Amino acid sequence: MPEYRCTRNKSYAGDCTGRDDLTxxxxxxxxAESPEGAWKEMATRFPDEVTYGFTVDQWEGFNVKVVEVPQDKELENKQDLLTQSSKQELLAQLSEVLEYKTPPYEPLKVPEYRPGEYGEWTLEEINTPITRGYFTSYQSVTNNYRLCRGNTLWMSLTPMELESQSHHVLAAKGHTVLMGLGMGLLLYNVLLNNDVEKVTVIENDPDVIxxxxxxxNPTAWQNWDKVSIIVGDALNWIPSETVDYLAVDIWPALGDENLRPNGQKIQQNVRAKQVALWGQELDxxxxxxxxxxxxxxTLAQYHEYIEAIGIPLIEADNPNYPDYCFRAAQMVMNY
Incomplete structure (x- = not known):
């Protein structure tokens, strides 16, 4: 039976080594028979940490190839020891670890960005050559940016981020409300949806705006005239008109334990006809x-979940969606 090394993703409380040191x-x-079995065992041991997830890695030896490099041979690029061919070879090997290679939804379109800084917020360009997706496994990444408030990462353009919001665009229609502006990625794509008549964005921090x-350059975006941005608290905002679709992304990380209670409180005020919560698959x-x-x-279990939390979530009629949720959980717990 395989052996798995598991990690608790939730940081330890208090000022101790396990707060900042993952190891x-x-x-x-x-x-366990499978990574899912090991994850379930960790969930049994630490039920209060399920929303944070657990990282599961198969524990086995690795074949290491030692290559001697002559002292007089200079590396052409000291900043990147992997050649392009070796990156592609590594990516191909990693992709074989998991079967999920094709995202189930059409990828989001990304507007042009440039680095910037205002108040505590910064947007910087970063290099992340190989990373996981949300519904897919390892892949290469180019032209990536990350949005941070101080030392806290709030958003990026990694496949994990892009795929986790891709299906939120599909359900947008009529009067659409977006909670959380971020880099405006979801807003950009919602405006391309012809079923959307009006978009209201609720953002708590004017510095983000x-x-x-x-x-x-948002004013040059297609259908920008449909947008209204309101400075307000997502947990307390009450609309003055009917909301057809609500998408909430106010958490800094996937698997946030506040997703369910925050989503319930927001929906009590907004009463949208349909709702998407960022990371709802993990919940x-x-x-x-x-x-x-x-x-x-199963889809029946997803319907039960929707009824239990009292939020009319998207994808209730998609028989493949529960499997997509399981994919996402696999990806995040190994991220």
Whole structure:
């Protein structure tokens, strides 16, 4: 039976090694039939940390090839020891680890960005050559940016971020409300949806709005005349007109434990006809674990989850969606 090394993603409380050092939260070696079995065992041991997830890596030896480099041979690029061919070879090897290579939804379109800084917020260009997606496995990344408030990462253009919002665009229609502006990525794509008549953006921090206008050129975006940006608290904002679709992205990380209670409070005020919560796939899998359900998850269980939390979530009619949720949980727990 394979052995897996598991890591608790939730930081330890208090000022201790496990708060900032990931290696201090590793070391849970579990024998299981599959990574899902090891993850479920960790969920049983630490039920309060399910929403944060657990990283599961198969524990086995690695074949290491030692190559001697003559002292008089200079590296052509000291900043990047991997040649382009070796990157592609590594990417191909990593992709074989997981079967998920094709995203289930059409990728988001990305507007042009430029680095910027305002108040505590910064947008900087970064290099992340190989990373995981949300519904897919390893892939290469180019032209990536990340939005930070101080040392806290709020958003990026990694496949994890792009794929986790791709299906939120499909359900947008009529009067669409977006909670959280960020880099404006979801807004840009919602405006390309012909079913959308009006977009209201609720953003709590006016500095984000100022930075948004510095890092891109939103007034030149298609259908920008449909947009209204309101400075307000997502948890307390009450619309003055009917909302057809609500998309909420106010959390700095996927798997945030506040997703469910925040989503419920927001929907009580907004009463949207349909809702998308960033990371809802992970919360659905957490619900299945709470109920003691074993994979594969089903559409009936997703309907039960929707009724239990009282939010009319998207994808209720998609029979493939529970499998997509399980994919996302696999990707995030190994991220």
């Amino acid at each position: 201090a939260r590793q070391g849970y070696y579990i024998q 100022e930075l948004f206008h510095q890092i891109t 659905f899998i957490s619900y299945c674990v709470e109920q003691g359900y074993s994979p594969p998850c």
